[in-house]
Amino acid sequence: MSAGRAPFxxxxxxxxxxxxxxxxxxxxxxxxxxxxxxxxVVLGLMLLLRCGLVSFGQALYYCIxxxxxxxxxxxxxxxxxxxxxxxxxxxxxxxxxxxxYLLARYRGIFFGLLSLALSMILYGLLVKxxxxxxxxxxxxxPSTLFxxxxxxxWVRYAxxxxxxxxxFVAALAxxxxxxTPLGKLAPxxxxxxxxxxxxxxxxxYAIHVKYVIAxxxxxxxxxxAATTVGHIDPEMAYWTTSGEFIFITILAGTGSVIAPxxxxxxxxxxxxxxxxxxxxxxxxxxxxxxxVVIVFLPLGLWSLFRRRKAx
Amino acid sequence: xxxxxxAQGLHKSFGAVxxxxxxxxxxxxxxxxxxxxxxxxxxxxxxxxxxxxLKPDRGRIHYEGRDITALAPRDITRIGIGRSxxxxxxxxxxxxxxxxxxxIGVVLWNAGRGGYFSRGRPxxxxxxxxxxxxxxxxxxxxxxxxxxxxxxxVLPGGVRKLLDIAxxxxxxxxxxxxxxxxxxxxxxxxxxxxxMIVKAVRAEGxxxxxxxxxxxxxxxxxxxxxAFYDGxxxxxxxxxxxxxxxxxxxxxxxxxxQRLDEAQSRPRA
Numbered sequence: 022m023s024a025g026r027a028p029f030x031x032x033x034x035x036x037x038x039x040x041x042x043x044x045x046x047x048x049x050x051x052x053x054x055x056x057x058x059x060x061x062v063v064l065g066l067m068l069l070l071r072c073g074l075v076s077f078g079q080a081l082y083y084c085i086x087x088x089x090x091x092x093x094x095x096x097x098x099x100x101x102x103x104x105x106x107x108x109x110x111x112x113x114x115x116x117x118x119x120x121x122y123l124l125a126r127y128r129g130i131f132f133g134l135l136s137l138a139l140s141m142i143l144y145g146l147l148v149k150x151x152x153x154x155x156x157x158x159x160x161x162x163p164s165t166l167f168x169x170x171x172x173x174x175w176v177r178y179a180x181x182x183x184x185x186x187x188x189f190v191a192a193l194a195x196x197x198x199x200x201t202p203l204g205k206l207a208p209x210x211x212x213x214x215x216x217x218x219x220x221x222x223x224x225x226y227a228i229h230v231k232y233v234i235a236x237x238x239x240x241x242x243x244x245x246a247a248t249t250v251g252h253i254d255p256e257m258a259y260w261t262t263s264g265e266f267i268f269i270t271i272l273a274g275t276g277s278v279i280a281p282x283x284x285x286x287x288x289x290x291x292x293x294x295x296x297x298x299x300x301x302x303x304x305x306x307x308x309x310x311x312x313v314v315i316v317f318l319p320l321g322l323w324s325l326f327r328r329r330k331a332x
Numbered sequence: 333x334x335x336x337x338x339a340q341g342l343h344k345s346f347g348a349v350x351x352x353x354x355x356x357x358x359x360x361x362x363x364x365x366x367x368x369x370x371x372x373x374x375x376x377x378x379x380x381x382x383x384x385x386l387k388p389d390r391g392r393i394h395y396e397g398r399d400i401t402a403l404a405p406r407d408i409t410r411i412g413i414g415r416s417x418x419x420x421x422x423x424x425x426x427x428x429x430x431x432x433x434x435x436i437g438v439v440l441w442n443a444g445r446g447g448y449f450s451r452g453r454p455x456x457x458x459x460x461x462x463x464x465x466x467x468x469x470x471x472x473x474x475x476x477x478x479x480x481x482x483x484x485x486v487l488p489g490g491v492r493k494l495l496d497i498a499x500x501x502x503x504x505x506x507x508x509x510x511x512x513x514x515x516x517x518x519x520x521x522x523x524x525x526x527x528m529i530v531k532a533v534r535a536e537g538x539x540x541x542x543x544x545x546x547x548x549x550x551x552x553x554x555x556x557x558x559a560f561y562d563g564x565x566x567x568x569x570x571x572x573x574x575x576x577x578x579x580x581x582x583x584x585x586x587x588x589x590q591r592l593d594e595a596q597s598r599p600r601a
Contacts, residue, residue: 202437202446209434212423219383219421221409221503222438 027196027277031189034279038185042178050177054249056289057184059269060282061242064195065235066270067281072228073211077133078140079266082113082236084258085143086243088153089113091253094162102164102183106244113240117233125229128214140258147255158254161247184245191238192278198234199278203227268307272314274321284322336361336539337382337413337507341391344377344563351377352388353563359507359539364530366554366571367543368584373560375543376418379509383415384408395507410442414505418512418543420496424485428476428495431484432467435502458504458536466502473532474498489516490525497529501536508533510542514549522546526553547575547585559584 042050062083069076086109093099093108120139127135148156163170164180171179198204209217210224217224247253256262265288273284288307295306318324335358342355351374359365367375380386382393384405393401400408423431436456440446440463445454453462461469471477474494479487484495493513500508513529514522530553533540544550550557550571557574559567561584567577574580 198448201448202434202441205434205437208425209423212425213421216421216423216499217438218405219409219415220435220438220499221406221442223406 028193030279031192035185035189039182042181047177050181052289054181054184056286057188058242058246060285061188061191062239062266063269063281063285065238066266067275068231068235070270070275071207075133076136078136078263079239080258080262081140081143082239083243085113085116086240087247087253087257090244090247091161100162100165102166102248105248106241109244110237110241114233114237117236121229121232124232125225137260140263144255144258156255160252164248180249196278268311272322274323276323280323334361335359338394342381342388343390344388350563355565361539363539364555365541366550366557368550369560374563375560376511379511412506414500414503415509416497416500420492422484422495427481427483429467429480431499435499436463436466439503470498470501475528504536505538507539512543522549
């Protein structure tokens with residue numbers, strides 16, 4: 022699929038989700054909403070991966086987004102979905118803006134492990150913080166839209182509709198960003214940072230910007246997941262959560278802004294089916310499917326679409 | 333003629349090795365300079381100090397009257413000093429055309445013309461053409477049109493050299509530093525390639541400094557020669573004068589045996 026068609030395809034997907042949602046079973050609406058939330062996080066990881074950086078700690082911002090949303094409800098009684106998502110996004114972006122001054126200096130394994138360390142620090146802090154429920158976490162208020170609580174039968178659909186709309190806007194914004202000089206610098210940074218500097222650009226600045234965007238998207242996803250699930254706990258910052266996001270990133274590939282959402286959906290489906298088949302060994306099924314993707318589709322699931330077009 | 337670049341009293345040492353010692357050079361606008369010297373004589377160190385990659389231990393560098401000694405490479409690039417590398421520095425996974433487009437993107441970005449909300453096709457400063465056309469034109473000018481869509485990493489060595497230089501030209505530098513532009517190129521092709529480079533670069537009115545080991549190339553293309561030896565400039569003048577300097581004859585052009593010997597006994601600067 023050519024990059025130019027992505028906005029059209031995204032709009033089409035949005036329309037299909039909005040139109041088919043009311044007729045779909047409730048559990049699929051939940052699955053899809055969570056996939057959109059994780060897809061947002063992965064969209065940010067994709068930005069970093071395009072410059073050759075793998076963050077093993079993106080759950081840090083996912084968790085910050087979730088806790089920011091949850092705490093607004095817990096301490097200020099706020100439940101408006103848009104406000105919560107905005108707060109989650111802002112909190113994560115702010116944290117990344119500060120931490121970015123440190124992380125944008127590092128590359129390769131150092132970047133990866135430093136990001137992992139930071140997420141585990143948050144995990145450790147949350148586990149020890151009784152006011153926030155320690156390792157049990159706490160419940161998040163049921164969400165409202167512009168002060169209205171949708172009827173029970175429509176809650177899942179309403180949240181999905183908002184999630185789809187937000188994901189659509191985010192994907193479009195990132196798509197446009199990838200087309201700017203700063204966005205196009207990513208593969209150049211990955212290839213040759215010396216040349217980037219000698220072209221008159223700052224690789225560190227470019228990475229810092231991408232890091233903040235990635236964190237904002239993760240915070241948005243975290244807030245969305247928090248309100249969808251209705252519960253948050255420190256596991257959201259745990260390294261296995263970060264691992265899941267990297268899993269999806271590799272599964273999806275970095276070829277298009279649509280790929281992260283597709284990857285997250287397929288991840289959700291594999292997870293659900295595998296858990297249904299064998300509750301004790303479902304991770305094995307996940308692992309095997311990742312292995313298959315790495316061996317046969319090293320550029321991720323998205324390369325399937327590329328190939329078909331090329332054929 | 334007014335000096336565009338003025339280096340005064342540059343000194344740089346790496347431990348016990350002195351790579352630059354009391355270098356004083358004023359470079360006139362619109363000139364072509366050849367830098368000669370054996371390996372380790374200090375040529376690349378000199379280029380590295382001008383471009384901010386290395387900071388001199390002592391001395392100052394002025395460009396158009398402004399002190400640039402403490403600036404970072406990207407800032408020096410932005411104000412008009414470009415460089416190519418002895419080993420081409422390209423974006424290996426991108427095609428020749430994409431390499432150019434990344435570079436042009438940076439130029440647009442630095443000029444405040446390629447931002448998130450900019451619309452349409454902004455014109456590249458200095459060329460006043462849209463990005464794609466600048467890329468095509470430069471590829472054409474450096475004889476790279478046929479390699480347009482090939483990945484940089486699979487290009488032949490000489491072509492990579494040319495792409496490396498074409499890439500520096502997107503910013504339309506006022507001074508271009510070329511580090512051994514014809515190394516790795518067969519002797520027969522050297523003149524043709526150098527001819528193309530000088531023609532393409534000079535078409536933009538760019539002042540050129542090039543490092544070269546082939547004295548025939550130097551005398552043909554340089555208007556002035558700087559001969560380096562042991563971190564010092566031992567001769568500075570027109571090719572006919574500099575290449576016939578007794579010291580230069582003895583230390584720089586004095587025979588392959590000595591060059592080989594120097595290369596083996598001296599760390600590369």
